Amino acid sequence: MIVYTLSEQHPSFEDYRALHQTTGWNAKKLYTYDQLYQAICSSWYSISIYDEEKFIGYSRIISDGIYQTFICDVMVHPDYQRQGIGTTVMEALLTHCKNTDLKWIQLSCAKGKQSFYQQLGFTERDPDAPGMMLFYE
Incomplete structure (x- = not known):
């Protein structure tokens, strides 16, 4: 059985950049x-x-x-996807929220990823109350 280590410490700059580059988000x-x-x-x-x-x-x-809580930047290296790592990370975040008595947790997800978050208990916003955004370029 593979055991992964979770840390509340930020990764190094180089480690973060290498993982972030796998996402294509920038x-x-x-x-x-x-x-x-x-x-x-x-x-x-x-x-x-x-x-x-x-x-x-x-x-x-x-x-x-x-009151306001927003989960963002959920990233798993492509070589490790579909192995439960995203779930492990999310469960750690949600446990921290519960332990600090946060009751409303929000997130935005990439297209096609809704089912992953639904398995963790998230629901989509009501179509009559969609989120909004403003983007400056």
């Missing part, structure tokens, strides 16, 4: 990796997961610690 290069790393270091809570010394997964929470 394809337009809107942000530098210095900016992205600064963002994760400003998070309310985060989880890193390792296979021995190899950084293989990450996610974080942005929150005021009381």
Whole structure:
């Protein structure tokens, strides 16, 4: 049985950049990796997961610690996907939320990933109350 190590410490800059590059999320290069790393270091809570010394997964929470909570940047290295690592990371985040008495947890997910989050108890927003966004380029 493979045992992975979870850490509440931020990964190194290089480890973070290498994992983030596997996602394609910064394809337009809107942000530098210095900016992205600064963002994760400003998070309310985060989880890193390792296979021995190899950084293989990450996610974080942005929150005021009381009312507003948003999970973002759920990443699992492609070589480790579909092995339960995303679930492990999410369960760690949700446990932290429960332990701090947060009651409303939000997230946005990539197209086609809804079923993963539904298995963890998330429901889609009511079509009559969709989320909104504003994007500056």
